Amino acid sequence: MSTGALAAIVVLAVVVVVLAAVTASLLMRRRRLRDRFGPEYERTVEGSGGRLAGERELREREKRHDALEIKPLPAAARERYVGEWRGVQEEFVDRPRDAVHDADRLVTSLMHDRGYPTEGYEQQMKDLSVEHGNTLDHYRSAHQIEALSTRQQATTEQLRGAMVHYRALFDELLSEGGRAQPAR
Numbered sequence: 001m002s003t004g005a006l007a008a009i010v011v012l013a014v015v016v017v018v019l020a021a022v023t024a025s026l027l028m029r030r031r032r033l034r035d036r037f038g039p040e041y042e043r044t045v046e047g048s049g050g051r052l053a054g055e056r057e058l059r060e061r062e063k064r065h066d067a068l069e070i071k072p073l074p075a076a077a078r079e080r081y082v083g084e085w086r087g088v089q090e091e092f093v094d095r096p097r098d099a100v101h102d103a104d105r106l107v108t109s110l111m112h113d114r115g116y117p118t119e120g121y122e123q124q125m126k127d128l129s130v131e132h133g134n135t136l137d138h139y140r141s142a143h144q145i146e147a148l149s150t151r152q153q154a155t156t157e158q159l160r161g162a163m164v165h166y167r168a169l170f171d172e173l174l175s176e177g178g179r180a181q182p183a184r
Contacts, residue, residue, distance in 0.1 A: 003178075009115035015072045023056075028053075029055070030055065033055055033058050035060075036062075036130070036133065037040060037058055037062070037129055037130070037133040038133035038134040038175055039133060039134065039136070039168075040058075040129040040133035040136050041054075041058065041133070041153065044057055044058055044129075056149070058129075059129070061126050061129060061130050062130055064126075064127065065127060065131070068113055068115055068116065068117070069115045070115040070116065070125065070131070071114060072113050072114075073110075073113060073174070075117065077113060078174060081106070081110055081170075081174060082174070084106055085103075085106065085160065085167075085170060088103050088106060088163075089163070092159075092160075095140065096156055096159040096160070097104045097149050097154070097159060098167075099163065100110065100146050100149050100154075100159050100160075100162045100163060101146065101149065102144075102149075103142070103144070103163055103166040103167075104146050104166065106166075107142075107169055107170050107173070108124075108140075109111055110170065110173045110174065111124065111128070111173060112113070115174060117126065121143060125139070125140070128169075132172055132173070135168050135172045137170045138164075138165040138166075138168035138169050139166075139168075141161070141162070141165045142161075142162045142165035142166045142169070143163070145158045145162035146159060146162055149162070
């Protein structure tokens, strides 16, 4: 076999190995993003006009999130929030609309105390998506019902659903190290 043919085979083998490594790396990164963001991965990819743009956005969210000072709550603050949640649940019996608004405020306050910026709903969603992608649909639904409630268009059953949705995010935000501290 000639030197030129041997060199061509070696170059071709190197190219194949490099392509396989790049493909494997992309697939692993995609899988990691899917696992981390849960259902929010597909939502972002669809809303960004393509997989590459969506994945780029998700990586940007991770960078922003890494720069935040997200912290666990001290035990006393956790207990205070649990007590406030109980109060919101009790309020629902007599004033469901007010209770939903208070649940929204309580969740926002909890986000703030954990270190999440609370400057706007869309940014809250992006920041929360990094660690709480599986719960975002609850927050999205609760927020939509809260908006209906503000316009006095939500039924009592919808308001009850909003409380359930807020509770899902509330419990997850209250958790520490994967060990949930559920509201009672």
